[in-house]
Amino acid sequence: MxxxxxxxxxxxxxxxxxxxxxxxxxxxxxxxxxxxxxxxxxxxxxxxxxxxxxxxxxxxxxxxxxxxxxxxxxxxxxxxxxxxxxxxxxxxxxxxxxxxxxxxxxxxxxxxxxxxxxxxxxxxxxxxxxxxxxxxxxxxxxxxxxxxxxxxxxxxxxxxxxxxxxxxxxxxxxxxxxxxxxxxxxxxxxxxxxxxxxxxxxxxxxxxxxxxxxxxxxxxxxxxxxxxxxRGATKKCLVLDLDNTIWGGIVGDDGIDGIELDPHTPVGESYRHFQKYVLELKKRGVILAICSKNDEENAREPFEKNKYMILQLADISCFMANWDDKANNIKKIADVLNIGVDSMVFFDDNPAERCIVQKFIPECLVVDVPKEIADYTRALEDAHAFDWLQLTAEDLNRTSNYAANTERVSLATSFTNYADYLDALQMVAHIGQIKHEQIPRFSQLINKSNQFNLRTIRYTEAEIEKLYNNNAVHCIEITLADKFSEHGLISCIILRRNDTELFIDTWLMSCRVLKRGVEDLALEYIVELAKNWGFKQISAEYIPTKKNKMVLNFYQELGFEKVDETPTGNVYYKLEINDELETKKHYIKLRRKDEHD
Amino acid sequence: MNTINKLQDIFRDVFDDDEIEINQDMTANDLEDWDSLMHIQLLVAAEEKFSIKFSTAEVLNLKNVGDFVALIDKKLENK
CATH class of the missing domain: 3.40.50.1110 (SGNH hydrolase)
Structure with a gap:
């Protein structure tokens, strides 16, 4: 309690x-x-x-x-x-x-x-x-x-x-x-x-x-x-102290790895629990600001380098770390964010700071922070500071975690032509056989993808390791970056070949990059491989699951021909490779220089 | 301090009036502000102060301040 x-x-x-x-x-x-x-x-x-x-x-x-x-x-x-x-x-x-x-x-x-x-x-x-x-x-x-x-x-x-x-x-x-x-x-x-x-x-x-x-x-x-x-008397912004408030210890003294945030310790877990709750607030539209007596560089470092930090710099709308008094800093934050001090909530473990803020900015809600760190979350919750009458889309956009995404969407709406939009994204991809260090991420994606997954065959890391060493199997990865973000590994393809046939064993993609032309790029790559290896056709299969309806007609849309269908709905396809075969235009630039085969 | 004096403090506190003097025969009719809500507050304050709990029947049988004092004394004896 x-x-x-x-x-x-x-x-x-x-x-x-x-x-x-x-x-x-x-x-x-x-x-x-x-x-x-x-x-x-x-x-x-x-x-x-x-x-x-x-x-x-x-x-x-x-x-x-x-x-x-x-x-x-x-x-x-x-x-x-x-x-x-x-x-x-x-x-x-x-x-x-x-x-x-x-x-x-x-x-x-x-x-x-x-x-x-x-x-x-x-x-x-x-x-x-x-x-x-x-x-x-x-x-x-x-x-x-x-x-x-x-x-x-x-x-x-x-x-x-x-x-x-x-x-x-x-x-x-x-x-x-x-x-x-x-x-x-x-x-x-x-x-x-x-x-x-x-x-x-x-x-x-x-x-x-x-x-x-x-x-x-x-x-x-x-x-x-x-x-x-x-009456509009609602709080919009949470102003947080850093040392002993969102992490344990003093970053200036203890260093970025000396502060307590390690989830393997009860104290570290307590601070992380509080940070998680604060992040939840941020995701529902509460603006976050930092007000800390620290050198700015020291104060920012844990956000950038401590792996246990849950709050990221991108979550913070205003970062105020200096040696001025906090009442003044809170007024400055209010100015920067263009909100009133009466819409601010102050959370600081130091009773002296709370007292000063309460005295000089009585309109600001100062949370009575308990001594027990594990109770921080409840204290903030019980302040009922952010009891709004409604939540609008604008509230969420204001502090959107996905600032880049928001920008991407607005970019999309500013183009009348989707191709122009794709072009403006300045996408760069890498496609090629996986490297050994990519095996964990590769198998992770294979086991996690449900929707854009043609056969949904799961492979463990050890099995991928075996396939990696098998000359008749090619594990192909695609990584993608655009103007706004590094998407990392977003697509896995496994090809199996014998003397007569090239078969697409696995083809899956992260839904984050749908409708970007990644699949067209991939097909172009597969066709090129097939030609190099001297195959006249590529065979493929769709196995229906409860979740992969999205790709029901995927192969048909890419120009494959239906060959056979089983009573359970498995569909076999083939693609004839000849000089007339044209793959679709895409807007992704290739980066192939670090390919290993 | 005997029970009636302690109860008088409760009355003064609840009614926010330091002039109030209570006596055994006093009823709700004798105090202008003594409405049902004040009555409840008196009972709850007495329960808190003496660390006792009145039953429904006990509360319903109260006719005047004298009954109230007697009830409190009885509850304190049996505690």
Whole structure:
């Protein structure tokens, strides 16, 4: 468990909310944002805490109107209700499993019957949503699957069990939610906090509380974060320290191999675990910045040279390593990235640095970093810093891991003619018999490729070694590079020959380089070999698998002739080699100088 | 400090009012802000302070502050 000194109890929160309401001088003022809370249980305590929290978080007057106990149906369906008169900007709906559990499917219901029961529940909510003007944002709690399970472990084994049914309702709500409905993940929250405690039947029976009062702060915080996000009050950038934050030790003293990152040690593993989580954040669109007191060259070196680093320089949008104070550096980072300091989150193991940043940039979220490294991830997660209302394609592109890919795509769209695009890629390939040191990678690709794989015959490294030494077999590799990246070994071909026949035993290619003309280049090479060896034809075979439909007509498209087909779908092909045979034009330049045969 | 004095501290804390004086015969009608939500907070705060847990029946039988004090004392004796 992560120590969290700042966590307040439900009673403290209720007290602060009460104080706020009592001293609020602005009650007569027209609110800027109107929020209404409707629930299947008592929601008064949620509403008052929510109003207090929102007004401390957002620099606007926010009013939260409570619909009282069991207020969803009458408010939404009755056109003369408090809800329709109030016209809230945001409606918080807190329904409960009990609302629909009587409609759960019968035991031994078929899949179709379960589906229909789920649909009925979701149709009800769809009808409810339709009654609310679409300009109103609806925050609706999903359903917490109760931990009273009459069927025991079988709950998880029958599609018609109540647990399965409720989970299915949650999933279907997700499928059917219109853009103005955002689900509040109560199911996850309850699981994380502990369902045995979440469900407090005494509190429900006595006061109609929907969940244990102990978890009021967490629930209100979840709702508050979503509402704050509507005001654009979201964090976009994670600013990280380096030494003892993303690796152990001081790179300036310990050197790039002296820092602790080795996954074979518990400490190294802890830092790597944190880096992996940070990389996940980056992949979902969080901008990463480094703010470290270091010589820049020292600071960059582990990214370039330590093999255990998970974060790469390309993942970092702004790298600030110098000896200035961190508050100033964070402001500089904000300028470089053209974002506000209020959208930044600071993560640093040093409490003194955190204190300075908190003091000089109070808008910046400073994460309370625990002493235990293994808890870094949880501390960052529990800061709930990046709880956005939605994720767009632009969010991901902003920090795209595949910056080069993005550029490649935009290059493609700027050409009207695909050939021009291929030409502009400036592809350079090497094709030839494999070298001994390529055997591991060659066999790896052979065992991994499923889609662009004509026969899907797997060979171990030892078997490839044997083929490598067999004069009647040729293992051919293709490596490719273009303007943007080194793709490395991307295609494997194995040819077998005897006195009368040249047979393509294996032909596979990495899907990363589809539609680049690599196959045309390869055929050109094979035909040339065949001619040199004096063959009049090349034979080949397609063996269908579940995954290789992509190359079903591959040989036909290259000009091969179908010779035979077995009942299982294996197709034999041949290609006559004569002077009229023309291979397709491609746009790949060859580099053959280091060929070894 | 006896139970009623400790309970008075809880009342003052929950109601955020240091002027409150409680007595045995006092009921929810005697304090303007004593609504159901405040009632729950009083019970939870008392449970926390005395490290006890009230049953549903015990809570429902409370008629006035005197009952509340007696209940706390009973729970403390049987702890």
């Amino acid at each position: 992560v120590e969290n000194s700042q966590k307040i109890t439900a009673l403290e929160l209720l007290k602060m909310a009460r104080k706020y309401t009592k001293n609020d001088q602005t009650t007569s003022q027209t609110p800027d944002i109107k929020v209404m809370v409707l629930g299947s249980y008592s929601t008064q305590y949620i509403s008052s805490c929510l109003e207090y929290l929102l007004n401390t978080q957002i620099d606007k007057k926010i009013e939260v109107l409570d619909g009282q106990y069991n207020s969803i149906l009458n408010n939404v369906l009755d056109e003369n209700s408090q809800l329709h008169a109030y016209e809230p900007d945001i409606l918080v709906l807190l329904p409960d499993v009990e609302d629909f559990i009587n409609y759960a499917p019968e035991k031994f219901s078929t899949d179709a019957q379960v589906k229909s029961a789920v649909q009925k529940v979701v149709d009800f909510y769809k009808a409810l949503w339709a009654k609310i003007p679409s300009k109103c944002l609806i925050l609706q709690a999903n359903f917490v699957v109760p931990n009273l399970r009459a069927l025991g472990n079988l709950e998880a084994n029958y599609i018609w069990s109540k647990s399965s049914f409720i989970s299915a309702v949650n999933l279907e709500l997700l499928h059917k939610r219109p853009s103005n409905v955002l689900l509040l993940d109560f199911e996850q929250l309850a699981s994380a906090l502990g369902k045995n405690k979440w469900f407090d039947y005494q509190a429900y029976n006595m006061y109609k509380f929907g969940f244990s009062l102990d978890f009021l702060p967490e629930v209100v915080d979840l709702i508050q974060r979503q509402i704050s996000a509507t």
